[in-house]
Structure formats: structure tokens, C-alpha cells
Amino acid sequence: MTNLLVMKFGGTSVGSAGRIRAAAALVESARTKRPVVVVVSAMSRITDLLLDTMKHAEAGDRAGIDSNVRQLRARHHEAALGDIELIARIDALIAEFERLVNGMAMLGDRPARSVDEAVAIGERLSSVLFAACLNAAGSPAAALNAAELIVTDAVFGNASPLMEHTSERSRRVIEPLLRRGIIPVVTGFNGSTLDGRPTTLGRGGSDFSASILAAALGAAELWIWTDVDGIMTADPRLVPDAKVLAEVSFREAAELAYNGAKVLHPRTLAPLLAPGIDHAIPVWSKNSFAPEKPGTRIVGRLSTSEGARAVTSMSNVALVSLESANAALSGVQVMARALDALARTNVEVLAISGSSYRQSFCFLVRSGELGRTIEALEAALALEIAHGYVQPIDVDENVGLLAVVGEGMRGTQGLAGRVFTAISREKVNIIAIAQGSSELTIAIVVHREGLEKAVRAVHAECHL
Ligand code: ADP
Ligand code: ASP
Ligand code: MG
Numbered sequence: 001m002t003n004l005l006v007m008k009f010g011g012t013s014v015g016s017a018g019r020i021r022a023a024a025a026l027v028e029s030a031r032t033k034r035p036v037v038v039v040v041s042a043m044s045r046i047t048d049l050l051l052d053t054m055k056h057a058e059a060g061d062r063a064g065i066d067s068n069v070r071q072l073r074a075r076h077h078e079a080a081l082g083d084i085e086l087i088a089r090i091d092a093l094i095a096e097f098e099r100l101v102n103g104m105a106m107l108g109d110r111p112a113r114s115v116d117e118a119v120a121i122g123e124r125l126s127s128v129l130f131a132a133c134l135n136a137a138g139s140p141a142a143a144l145n146a147a148e149l150i151v152t153d154a155v156f157g158n159a160s161p162l163m164e165h166t167s168e169r170s171r172r173v174i175e176p177l178l179r180r181g182i183i184p185v186v187t188g189f190n191g192s193t194l195d196g197r198p199t200t201l202g203r204g205g206s207d208f209s210a211s212i213l214a215a216a217l218g219a220a221e222l223w224i225w226t227d228v229d230g231i232m233t234a235d236p237r238l239v240p241d242a243k244v245l246a247e248v249s250f251r252e253a254a255e256l257a258y259n260g261a262k263v264l265h266p267r268t269l270a271p272l273l274a275p276g277i278d279h280a281i282p283v284w285s286k287n288s289f290a291p292e293k294p295g296t297r298i299v300g301r302l303s304t305s306e307g308a309r310a311v312t313s314m315s316n317v318a319l320v321s322l323e324s325a326n327a328a329l330s331g332v333q334v335m336a337r338a339l340d341a342l343a344r345t346n347v348e349v350l351a352i353s354g355s356s357y358r359q360s361f362c363f364l365v366r367s368g369e370l371g372r373t374i375e376a377l378e379a380a381l382a383l384e385i386a387h388g389y390v391q392p393i394d395v396d397e398n399v400g401l402l403a404v405v406g407e408g409m410r411g412t413q414g415l416a417g418r419v420f421t422a423i424s425r426e427k428v429n430i431i432a433i434a435q436g437s438s439e440l441t442i443a444i445v446v447h448r449e450g451l452e453k454a455v456r457a458v459h460a461e462c463h464l
Pocket of ligand 1: 011013227231236263310312
């Protein structure tokens, strides 16, 4: 399909009947010029509500379940604006959710694959609402469940796409619809294994769904509609004078996303750059609340780039330190074993830093993955720790990550020094520093309580 445009709308962009109407209008205007595929998130805060309901179910808390389901129903009924047929479809999906949740309550357990099936109902509800809104306005549309289109591995809660199968399936379903002038409205966030077990792609994963579909369908462009004017020099919630970047490179956008800029899911850009894709598919990040603004264009190569371009942060992280306690075991050997153990349990190391003199090293993981991290390390190093070859594992949860990103940082002398000085001036303790070999990012671990101050100081120092 030539000139195909994939438009993804995030939770706030479909958060009410009014927001859905505004988003649908953007789709209607784009599709007068070219074929459009829509990808939608669940309405804002609905995914949290669904996950919370499942926690109540596991704990056998009936009142908690009922109160959450009431909220779920009220929010979606309100968005259905009295359309009886639409309300019936919503109720059928909510009944499906309740059936899954009741199963969890009965088991006293939340099996990962049932969680994925149940949580994706948030996106199925919003895709039904969105398609109905288009249909009501005279633009034929069909709600599609991505479980029928996106084929993934079986890593429940954080699945990865199998692109060949995905491409085959999504073309088979979507192209005939487009040829008949019907707008496909696909659920973000979910997929299924080859043998049909429901999966999800990780929190915030609807951006990833959109890029998977854009790559699978050979789209010409991907527009990601959100609630800010584009990718900014910092999170505007932390830094009020953050500015919108007109252009960022794929590599910068990926570094920003991996280091905590929530505006883009970390894995979004990977499918668009994968081997077999002959040219990178351009991506725009745009504000559905101010669609006239230009937004940010994510491109393969920047015309010019000087110094740092943006600063990001992550607060839900933990620093794990390991140190050899015996000359018979080098720090590198400890590191090799530890990283091997982490790779096998699918824990992502966000930053890593070492000291050859002390034979020690430390690395940063997400707080949510800390439990698994420690379990894996203790299992892999049990003997060494027991016999005093390795010091007991040290964990610091009172930390945050700050990252400065920019293609042009390579050529800017003294930048790292200025960044460190700016942080120290705020009397914030720097705990660890890591710089990737690409020199695109300087990652700095600081004390948690100083994180926001440090972000603002670095933003000001780098004249962002
Ligand atoms: P959506 O629901 O549309 O996917 P998200 O909440 O996931 O939206 O992402 C948008 C939010 O990302 C913004 O409201 C903003 O607070 C946050 N954000 C963090 N870092 C940045 C950044 N560098 N530029 C823009 N927004 C950012
Ligand atoms: N609704 C999912 C979440 O909140 C996916 C997304 O919004 O991107 O994580
Ligand atoms: Mg998001």
C-alpha cells in the first residue's frame, strides 16, 4: 500500500468522548489524502485500573474488584454517549474482563498470560469506541484486536514481535480493509504467540505496536499523537522551560526513550531500523491537543547537531554493586558471571560502571526487576559468596538516573565536566557515571532526592 500513514493515539488523546472525537477528526482529515491505519492505547489510567483489579482478585477482595469494575464501566459508558449498540459491545468486553478476573479470584493467583489477556481489554474497549466514532461521522472503520495481527514470542508482559509472521498476518487482514476504504483501528499494547496465547509488549507499549505495524505494512510514515508538543529538551513536568526539538535523530530518540523520556516507548524505533527495512520510516511526535503545532520529526540523520540536546531521568531504579573479595577471582570474572545470569533471566541493565583497582563494578536496573536481579545473582554466585570470594551483594534503592543525550556531544570539549560541576553545585551526590562508546549519552547515577534538582541544573547549564 503506497504512502500509508500509521497514526497512534495515546491514553490522554482518547481519554474521553471529546478527545476521541478530536482524534477521529485528525484521522478523517489525513485520510482524505492517503490510506491511514489507526493504533489506540487504552483510555488514560485504564491500564492501571485493570492491573489494580487483578491485584484485588488475587487477594480475594470482592469489594475492590466490584468498585473497580464500576469505574471501568462508568468511564466507557460515558464515552459511548448513549449509543445503545456501542454500550452493548462495551458491556460484552467488560464481561470478558470480569470472567478472567473471577478466575484469578478463584485461583488466588494472577497467571502472567491471563494478566496479558485481561489487561489488553483496555485497548479493545478504546478501539471499539474509536471505530464507532469514525463510523458515526460517516467514515467507515473497523476495530481490530492486535492479537490477530501481531505475532510475538511468549515473554508475557514484555513480548517481542516475530516480524515475518506479523507482516504476513497484518497485510492479510489490513490491506483488504484499506482497499475497501475502511479505516482499521487496531489495539495498541497487545499481540499473541503463534499458537494464539495473548501477550502484551510492556507498559507504554502502544508506541511499539504502532511501529511494529508501520514496519510490517511498509508504511511511509508514523505519527505518534500524545499530550505534549513533541520530544522536548526535558520532561516538561520536571523542567517548566523545556523546549520542543524540531528534529531528533533515531539514535537520539532511542537513547532518550531508553533513559526515561516517557514520550516514546524505548523499543519503538527498533522495528523501523531493522535489517530488511530499506529506508528508515520517518516518525513524528505530535500533540493531539494542539495539532497545528509542528511537533518533532525523528529522522535518520540530522543536518547539524551541537552539544547536548536533551536531559532525561528515571527514578524507579536501583544500583547493584558487586566486588571481588579474593585475588583468585578478578572483577571481570565476577562481572562476566553476573551479566550472564542477568541475560538469562531477561533483566535489562540500564547502565554499568566499573573500577579495575577495586575489582568492583556496579550496574543499574529497574526497581521492578530488582527482585529477579538479586535472585539471579545469588543463584549464580552462591558458592563464591559463601566462601568469601565475592563480597555480599550491595543494593542502593535510593538512587536515580540522569542522562544527557546528543549526537553533537562527541565534538564538544569539556561538556562532561560542566555537567558534573552543575550537579555538584546543587550539592547532589554523584554515585556513578557511565558513558556509552557511542558518546551519544552520559548517564549519571545520583541520590534520589537530588534527581529533579540535578535535571534542572543540567538543563540550564547546557542551555537547553
Ligand atoms: P501517551 O499516553 O500519549 O503515550 P505518555 O504519558 O506515555 O503519553 O508520554 C507523554 C509524556 O511524556 C508527557 O506528558 C511528558 O510528561 C513525558 N515526557 C518525559 N520526557 C519527555 C520529553 N523529553 N519530551 C516530551 N515529553 C516527555
Ligand atoms: N495502555 C498501556 C499502558 O498504559 C499501553 C500504552 O498506553 O502505551 O501501559
Ligand atoms: Mg506512552
